[in-house]
Amino acid sequence: MGGAGGVGSAESPVVRSDSNADQPLLSLRGIGKTFPGCIANEAIDLDLWPGEIHALLGENGAGKSTLVKIIYGVLKPDAGEIRWQGRPVALANPAQARALGIGMVFQHFSLFEALTVTENIALGLTDPSQRRDLRHRIVAIADAYGLPLDPDRVVHDLSVGERQRIEIVRCLLQDPRLLIMDEPTSVLTPQEAERLFATLRRLAAEGCAILYISHKLDEIRALCERATILRQGRVVATCDPRIEDSRYLAELMIGAELAAPSHGRRPDFDAATRLVVAHLTRASDQQFGTDLHDITFDVRAGEILGIGGIAGNGQSELMAVLSGEVLADRSERITLDGQPVGRVGPDGRRACGACFVPEERNDHGAVREMTLAENAFLSGHRRRNLARRGIIDRLRTLLFAGEVVSDFDVRTSGPKAEARSLSGGNLQKFIVGREILQRPGVLVVAQPTWGVDAGAAADIHQALLNLADTGAAIVIISQDLDELMMLSDRIAVIAGGRLSPPRPVGEVSVAEIGLLMGGVHGSRVAHAS
């Protein structure tokens, strides 16, 4: 660890004599990275100066993660140059990045629950000599930066905020010159977030550069001096977020050239209401989950409601409650065609006419190790009568699977092919087709075209529009705003587990959606809960 020479002492990091204010600490020039089928980063320039808190802002899929993974040595860029204090460097792995003085705090922590704070930090140290005196140094650093942390506590007993402090202390022990924080407040309470900001300001004042990844506009305006905004893998602007307003930042982040609704449908506002969700509140069962707060909406026959938002704001929790994988507290919270089903599981909701396409294809929407016929049976046996008195009707199951394959143009060797042998787009077409061919009265779809090529996406979109024309009520939960604007009649945004009131697509501007996605609901500012 070249940069860790001074770590042996218990003293807190001080301003380094070599932090040269004349040149950037890190500069990226023309960084490009392509994955099969998508350009993640293209011609990215970025300068980070000692002592600045620099925001990296962008939607999901804008290329933020790819870029920081390149900086942290996890990914190798296809093109471009990385300079560290003016000298070109090639980062082959995170160990090299750490040796230069780059530290990173990930969104999800890698901690052993059964071990103490000190033991966890010791495990992360590659050089055994650094383990000497460790407990002492942890206390010293924690005190110096206002990060209250008891080194002898077992991680199991710690709150999420305290766990994050372990990761921060772990980085600070390496004496970093650049600290990367990946959406740090997504798991914190507002109070914990305030405390974190104080620590970060303090670090910056001592000359450490901080690259702060977030999509929360208020937070960035409060904390950061500069912001680099990414969209579709490119830098669209670099600005001072303190003087720009949130509206402008949101527009930059989302892009103003969103497609207008292209379907010629006119929703019938007198049609019967098929799905009603009323004041649905539910705490998440997951450690990093989002609690749902007072979700209320309804969908009419023939209508498509789009629910937008940035990943991790309660979409998967909402999907689970709508599908019945997680039950609501009371039956009246969810009504299907007038029937209260809040306490009914997925099978019972299918019997009431609802079908679901979960976000994750593999081993959630379909079982990879099973054949397409078995996967057709998985969710289709109820509505298509594929089981008689507990016995699987193989012929009907094969016919149903074959129908899905041919109607939805699924490229496969046949219904007996295993699901894992299909490409992502084909499997998605199969799953969407399986649900649509059950002729649902209500269809809830999450991420219908995630990772699907353009042709398959168009097919899926058309199938959803056709289904709506038959009088089904459809809910689409998606992070793809283009998709939502194109398909939806009304649109709502979920942020921090709260759903904005749905509004007709024609009446809502992109900037408003951007503000909602950033958690700004009218006058109220919703922090991460």
Add this chain to the structure above:
Amino acid sequence: MVRGWPMHLEIVARGERSKLWTYLSPVLAIVLTLVTAAILFLLLGKDPMTALKVMWLDPLLTKRGFAELFVKGAPLVLIAVGLALGFRANVWNIGAEGQFIMGAIFASGVALAFHDVTAWPVWLAMIPAGILGGAFWGAIPAFLKLRFNANEILTSLMLTYVATLILLYLVVGPWKDPEGYGFPQSRMFGDSANSPRVIPGTRIHVGVFAALAVVGIGWFVLSKSLLGFKLKVLGHAPRAAAYAGFSTGQLTWLSLLVGGGLAGLAGMFEVAGPIGQLTPALPTGYGFTAIIVAFLGRLHPVGVLFGGLVLALSYLGGEKAQILLGLPAAVTKINQGILLFYLLACDLFIRYRLRLVVPGRKAA
């Protein structure tokens, strides 16, 4: 790439499960077990070929011996089919031995209560009693798992020791044979409490046919029924099972009740057939050996039938080896342990393959 290594083998992920190795792995494991056993015999100063013949071939050569294969195999198959259903659904019932004992105890209770009855076949009433006893012992881990999230591997295993102690208490206490000269065992059951021998000149009893029937039923449930489908989905992808609306709780209950019930049935046939009384020597490890049987049979009822016969042969061969070669009784357990060890090792090839790395040459 590690530099400076001489020619060596690397383990490389296949990316998908190999169908071929799923079935080849048990065969290879049996072959390796035989080779290892031969080496062990050599070290013990026995002629390896003779020893292998005595252990693995001689038991099959007489009509009586061949029949014994099925007598020993029946409880193993009964238990293993039940375990296989649960293992398919990721319900890890390790306590079949205890459920076997409880089934035997419940069945013995019936046999002793109607000891003097000769007019009607008491053994028929012992069947539901045995199933009930085993299912009861399987229900405890199911309850603990679903109510308190207690790991069924631990609870079912620990309950085995409880069952053993209950058995000991009964045979030295309330159920001790009054005319048994103080030996810790129950009275011999009446004739009507012994399940009938079906083939004259052998010990093949009704339980052997029950085991065959259970294989058929197990196969049907697993490959044809909605229930079997649910168990498989839960084992492959619990989230998909939740999405489909298959209740984890219901399937966990069912796995442990069926597994326990079949183990209890095996226990019943053991006391009502070959043994004919409740003795502390009843637990011979069938419940644990059945775990090997289930995996050797690839968690498939028909495979379990073959696996059961192989392991039954290891019991018979072990006895032969004691009598004819003067080897210790542990030889049976050692063979079974080696077999399980090799089976787990060979299963690596289902997901991985070996690649020869020659230094100086680019690996393909």
